[in-house]
Amino acid sequence: MLKSTRFPKRAALALCVSLALSACSEPQMATSSFSAPPEYAERVDGEYVIPAVSPAYLNERNRRQWVDYNGSEEPGTLVVDPFARFLYHVVEPGLAMRFGIAVGREGYGFRGDADVRRREEYPGWMPTQNMIRQEPDLYGPLAAGLPGGLDNPLGARALYLYRGGVDTMYRIHGTMDPSSIGKATSAGCIRLFNQDIIDLFDESELGMHVKVRTQEESLELEGPVVALSTGYLVAATDIAAIEADAASVAAAAAAEAAVAEATAPAAPAS
Numbered sequence: 001m002l003k004s005t006r007f008p009k010r011a012a013l014a015l016c017v018s019l020a021l022s023a024c025s026e027p028q029m030a031t032s033s034f035s036a037p038p039e040y041a042e043r044v045d046g047e048y049v050i051p052a053v054s055p056a057y058l059n060e061r062n063r064r065q066w067v068d069y070n071g072s073e074e075p076g077t078l079v080v081d082p083f084a085r086f087l088y089h090v091v092e093p094g095l096a097m098r099f100g101i102a103v104g105r106e107g108y109g110f111r112g113d114a115d116v117r118r119r120e121e122y123p124g125w126m127p128t129q130n131m132i133r134q135e136p137d138l139y140g141p142l143a144a145g146l147p148g149g150l151d152n153p154l155g156a157r158a159l160y161l162y163r164g165g166v167d168t169m170y171r172i173h174g175t176m177d178p179s180s181i182g183k184a185t186s187a188g189c190i191r192l193f194n195q196d197i198i199d200l201f202d203e204s205e206l207g208m209h210v211k212v213r214t215q216e217e218s219l220e221l222e223g224p225v226v227a228l229s230t231g232y233l234v235a236a237t238d239i240a241a242i243e244a245d246a247a248s249v250a251a252a253a254a255a256e257a258a259v260a261e262a263t264a265p266a267a268p269a270s
Helices: 009-021 129-134 136-142 194-203 215-222 239-263
Strands: 043-045 048-050 065-068 078-081 086-092 095-100 112-121 157-163 166-173 209-212 225-227 233-235
Touching: 043 194, 048 194, 078 215, 086 194, 112 166, 129 136, 157 194, 166 194
Parallel strands: 078 209
Antiparallel strands: 043 048, 065 095, 078 086, 086 095, 112 157, 112 209, 157 166, 225 233
16 A cells, blocks of 8 residues: 655654664564654754654654554544554544554543544643542542643643533543553543654544544454563564563563572581
8 A cells, every 4th residue: 555645744854764773674663773753853843852762762662653444533633542542633534643642541531533622732640539549548649730841741742532412531641651652551631642643642632533542443443462571562463573572471470489599598417
């Protein structure tokens, strides 16, 4: 399939350069020995400087990329799959830009259709009463809220989802913790790298349709996934990655046991 040349406006040049450089071969997992791809490089955003994303966080499922899209949603729709940890921006039939996401507890609490009815740059954040009630020591001191900025849990941008004119309390937003992308988190809704939410924000508009998949829809369209010891997901069919992860866990356990044995006090002589 010939993919469209329509790229997100602010990332167009960066992505073109990135694709040209990676045309011959693209590694499955980026490592810290590589510099950040252009679309994830440091960028000036008004009064803020967005730090580059470490390549260690840019595995194949996390890094934004064009993909053939097999869902039925109309172009211009955002599709959130909290179970596979993907967000799709459908740009034309059969084609979407896919982003890796982190999903917090609140990210599993909504299903179905909604619309973007509020868009904020560097939004303020306030913990919900439920968060304060469940973890008062952590969230109680923040009850009055935090102003927007790079240290804010909502990151550089936020899209607020409404259904029937009522706030669903579901948010698509940036993050102060890029290491969390691709993983399950203790709180929050749907997080993207700040670079990704900035560019997605530029492609969004008030009234934009959003679809949040159910677990059944995720299984049908994405297939089953397996969580590795790192917290990242892989397709259940990726046997090599699953076995390598199991071997790594076993090796770490053996090394820990060997250290414990070597440092254990000697048994008293009988």
